[in-house]
Amino acid sequence: MAYKFAAGVWCDNPGASRFGEATRTARTIEERIKAYKKLGLSGIEAHDNEITSKMAPEIKKLLDDTRMRVALYTANFFWNKKYTNGALASHDAKVRKEAVEQLKRAIDTAHVLEADVLVYWNGQEGQDVAFGKDGVEALGYLRDAFNEALEYDATNYGDKAIPVAIEPKPNEPRCSMLLPTVGDAIAFSYSLDPRYQAKVGVNPEVAHSIMVGLDYTKDIETAFFHNKLFHIHLNDQEGPKYDQDLPFAAVNAKRGLEIIACLKHNGYGGWVSFDLNPLRTDAEDKRNNIIKACMANFKTLSAIADRLDWNKIKRFRRAGDFSGLDMYIDSVLLSA
Ligand code: GCO
Ligand code: MN
Numbered sequence: 579m580a581y582k583f584a585a586g587v588w589c590d591n592p593g594a595s596r597f598g599e600a601t602r603t604a605r606t607i608e609e610r611i612k613a614y615k616k617l618g619l620s621g622i623e624a625h626d627n628e629i630t631s632k633m634a635p636e637i638k639k640l641l642d643d644t645r646m647r648v649a650l651y652t653a654n655f656f657w658n659k660k661y662t663n664g665a666l667a668s669h670d671a672k673v674r675k676e677a678v679e680q681l682k683r684a685i686d687t688a689h690v691l692e693a694d695v696l697v698y699w700n701g702q703e704g705q706d707v708a709f710g711k712d713g714v715e716a717l718g719y720l721r722d723a724f725n726e727a728l729e730y731d732a733t734n735y736g737d738k739a740i741p742v743a744i745e746p747k748p749n750e751p752r753c754s755m756l757l758p759t760v761g762d763a764i765a766f767s768y769s770l771d772p773r774y775q776a777k778v779g780v781n782p783e784v785a786h787s788i789m790v791g792l793d794y795t796k797d798i799e800t801a802f803f804h805n806k807l808f809h810i811h812l813n814d815q816e817g818p819k820y821d822q823d824l825p826f827a828a829v830n831a832k833r834g835l836e837i838i839a840c841l842k843h844n845g846y847g848g849w850v851s852f853d854l855n856p857l858r859t860d861a862e863d864k865r866n867n868i869i870k871a872c873m874a875n876f877k878t879l880s881a882i883a884d885r886l887d888w889n890k891i892k893r894f895r896r897a898g899d900f901s902g903l904d905m906y907i908d909s910v911l912l913s914a
Contacts, residue, residue, distance in 0.1 A: 584621030704752030
């Protein structure tokens with residue numbers, strides 16, 4: 579099966595962080611699109627401050643010429659200081675109104691770019707200190723904002739209304755974030771106007787599940803069960819710590835194999851998309867190594883997943899022989 583690979587344009591960055599200045603030059607969006615094409619990606623992802631509404635028609639032309647697509651488009655609700663204490667779910671009605679307007683403009687631009695999914699990442703929605711926010715109130719604001727944006731899309735674009743995927747994250751940048759897990763995001767989707775509930779799914783990210791000790795495969799299985807796996811952000815993470823955005827399966831190959839096997843087993847037909855942060859030590863000519871690593875790991879593990887004998891796996895499961903199962907999986911993985 580041929581997979582469509584995509585990566586965020588933010589994954590090719592100059593390497594500046596809270597703790598150190600840039601170690602690489604900054605590339606234009608056009609340069610990044612061309613570089614991604616060369617790497618073998620067929621999709622890009624972007625925020626509304628990376629591909630603005632003004633840039634969109636030109637960028638769309640370049641994408642068409644290079645036979646690339648926008649896999650994901652999203653409103654940036656975390657960078658601007660007006661969103662320091664939240665955007666769509668802010669306690670401040672003026673901020674919420676501005677955020678909803680920004681979301682409607684992002685929907686318009688997503689249509690110009692013919693993006694496949696509109697993602698909502700929970701960014702600055704949350705609190706840093708005890709008693710910091712009334713979560714019930716905040717979820718209500720978020721629900722109202724979603725309903726307004728979904729209504730806008732349905733009214734203006736009818737059948738072409740774009741699917742929305744919520745990307746949950748438990749913490750970072752806030753200490754406790756609203757919609758921390760895949761389960762929370764799916765439950766939230768059922769609080770929306772029933773006319774639009776089927777339009778809203780999830781975009782689970784490997785690192786975001788591992789950060790709080792959750793199992794990514796269980797998260798995507800839950801999303802499959804609810805028909806809500808609209809998109810995926812693959813990467814890896816070394817247990818509960820800050821969000822690392824490491825190459826997919828670079829830390830845990832067996833879990834990577836399980837993720838791919840789960841995607842295949844459940845007939846996932848969407849984008850295989852990577853959300854990454856290249857190491858600051860990667861110099862100019864190594865800046866896209868992390869994307870290469872993801873594609874190589876995915877392809878290698880995908881070939882191994884095809885060699886798995888599902889009848890055998892089911893027999894081990896039925897017999898409750900989980901050490902036998904683990905030895906079988908190791909034998910397929912490690913003899914590859
Ligand atoms: C993170 C998030 C973001 C989002 C992106 C798209 O850094 O924790 O993963 O990278 O995926 O902003 O909404
Ligand atoms: Mn992500």
